[in-house]
Amino acid sequence: MAKPKSQAIQARRIRPTIHDVAKAAGVSIATVSRALNSPDSVRKELRERVVAAADSMDYMADSVGKALRRQRTQIISTMLPRLADPLFSAVASAIQETLEENGYLGFVQTSGFDNTNLFDRAKRLIEHGTEGLIIFGRIDDQRLLDYCRAHQLPLLSAYSYFEKSEVPTIGFDNYLATRQLVEMLHTLGHSRIAMISGSDKGNDRQQSRIRAFRDINAELGQEPVIEFTHMDFDMADGGAALRRIMENHPETTALVCNRCVIAFSVMVEARRLGIAVPEHLSLTGFDDIDYAALFDPSLTTVAVPSEKIGRAAAKAMIAHLETGAPLGSRRFETEVILRRSVARPRAPA
Amino acid sequence: MAKPKSQAIQARRIRPTIHDVAKAAGVSIATVSRALNSPDSVRKELRERVVAAADSMDYMADSVGKALRRQRTQIISTMLPRLADPLFSAVASAIQETLEENGYLGFVQTSGFDNTNLFDRAKRLIEHGTEGLIIFGRIDDQRLLDYCRAHQLPLLSAYSYFEKSEVPTIGFDNYLATRQLVEMLHTLGHSRIAMISGSDKGNDRQQSRIRAFRDINAELGQEPVIEFTHMDFDMADGGAALRRIMENHPETTALVCNRCVIAFSVMVEARRLGIAVPEHLSLTGFDDIDYAALFDPSLTTVAVPSEKIGRAAAKAMIAHLETGAPLGSRRFETEVILRRSVARPRAPA
DNA sequence: CTGAGGACAGTAAACGTTTACAAATCACGA
DNA sequence: TCGTGATTTGTAAACGTTTACTGTCCTCAG
DSSP, rough: OOTTTTTTTSSSOOOHHHHHHHHHHHOOOHHHHHHHGGGSSSHHHHHHHHHHHHHHOOOOOOOOHHHHEEETOEOOOOEEEEEESSHHHHHHHHHHHHHHHHTBOOEEEEEEEEETTHHHHHHHHHHHHOOOOOOOSSSOOOHHHHHHTTTTTEEEEEEESSSOOOSOOOOOOOHHHHHHHHHEEEEEEEEEEEEEEETTTHHHHHHHHHHHHHHHHHHOOOOHHHHHHOTOOOHHHHHHHHHHHHHHTTOOOOEESHHHHHHHHHHHHHHHOOOOOOTTEEEEESSSOOHHHHHHSOEEEEEHHHHHHHHHHHHHHHHHHHHHOOOOEEEOEEEOOOOOTTOOOOOOO | OOOSOOGGGGOOOOSHHHHHHHHHHHHHHHHHHHHHHHGSSHHHHHHHHHHHHHHHHTTOHHHHHHHHHTTTTBBEEEEEESSSSSSHHHHHHHHHHHHHTTTOBBBEEETTTOOOTHHHHHHHHHHHOOOOEESSSSOHHHHHHHHHTTTTEEEEEEEEEEESOOOOEEEEHHHHHHHHHHHHHHHHHHHOEEEEEOOOTTTTHHHHHHHHHHHHHHHHHHOEEEOOOOOTTTTTTHHHHHHHHHHHHHTTTTESSSSHHHHHHHHHHHHHHTTTOOOEEEEOOSOOOOOOOHHHSBEEEEEHHHHHHEEEEEHHHHHHHHHHOOOOOEEEEEEEEEOOOOOOOOOOO
């Protein structure tokens, strides 16, 4: 009985507004706004009355009204392949923290590993007032690029660094990192090096690493030995790749795995097959995740400065929005962490 | 020369507005709004003119204006300890995806492991129009609880499930999961079981697991053997805890590690010390992360349905906002994944 | 006492939408 | 021809802010 005020639809908005504060303090809304935003411009006595009133009712200025009036939302959005991956989430986390420290807020959206149809997914972010867009990896959607250019929406490609890029890019260079790693193996004396990669479809990271490997092999006049895995579907698939390599290329003395999880899977299979790591086969991973050091033998990897990259990307975007400073690219150095999974090659048979 | 239009400050807003579309289509803004939102209510010919105009200029309705008028932002925010942790990010990822599928968007904020001062960090989220707040873990900030109650801001505690909770809670029960695990060890014949925990300060997960362990020991009339580690600062600290336990309680036959990474660290140290796993010592982890299966021996853990929890939390919040259905609690079952790191206890010496 | 000028507060417009209401148009039967 | 009612479109107000402009009051020098 007695319908509950028929609100239902228009219900939301339990929060006090600036009008409520003004009424309580007995001043105009302009005075409230000034008392809260530029305290010096209002007489002490009034200011205190306003602040007291605001506090007493937990007043928070509504960012929606504010954004509409100021034409600034202070929102910067990030799109990344997936959150449940320590490599990406470490960077995303640094971005979010940096945004918050600077008065911004960020939407986070996972886009999967295919960057060709980003525009449709980015739409909602843009609608909601995104002032800057940070996207992990190479941006392959021409519609998005066109839109951002046409409407002056700042766009930043983060995580991977690209020598040639349509948009500014902040991150590490997968190509150089792999060269660095393989050259280190070379210096140790390895000449028969194979690679196990994850799927490179729409994945700029794997693509760059494979390209680096092919280039090095070409320089040495060797046929590159590369096997692919599908670890997303089958965690044990690295073992199968190892068996293929040992069967077809038993002369291999070092194995470059393009993801740590591949290296782990290979290591387990190697133990099962009685292949000693590193005595018979040296092994490397990529992305120095925590577990790499805990494996037995501990795993040689490439360390990526995720935190630095995230902070740099967020800061660059903020600086661009606030000072108009142009968004520049920036390459971060990676470092090979040499651990026990790598040794000099075994003596030739 | 010739100052660039003196925009600078008021520059933002390159996006076309509904007025631009209206002018281009030669209709009023009301018609544009209707043509786009309830197409049936406008004559075919006009509707097409409007849509064409909107498309030609990439018009997207501004969510800020829309939110102000509708008093709905469709934003649901999540606060979690840290993103760079596969346990949390898997749940967060599911939340974000579910939100997006349902027309919502979500802010993500990391709050660290201390949930006592959440209110200040939540403020910005609330200001920005958050309609519902999902927080990982127990919510210990009374100010936040009071505020949410007073202003009817829906609050949901996710990830962990609590039997007694001030707010609705969706997740798995750490207490039960640990009991489940320890009882399984018991059934196998283990009677001397020790626990290695991470820091339990402000961490409801570790607290519940420790409580379960103490309760079981009490029921058996045993003194609980618990060691603490600080793996956040020193990845190898698990090894030190193992040495302490083997020294002070050499009769231990099974070791319950409250985080997988602790178990990994312990396993490495065990191998170094010549302690055979599982022959001499059975070992368990928690949270069935991918690497658990890859370790050697593969690690027995508790599997947590992260994806399901995330989706359920997001869906519950959305349903509450849209239908007014009360936010209910929900407990998800965990499952012990028995792997090679656990065996029957060794024969007593 | 008067006027100028400074300090402060209030009024109203604007930001981009949606929507209640009013107005216009049209079809059609009397 | 006109009136009626249905259909379609336009007008204007409102959402919560900020801020340019105007107005008021006070102080103080002339």
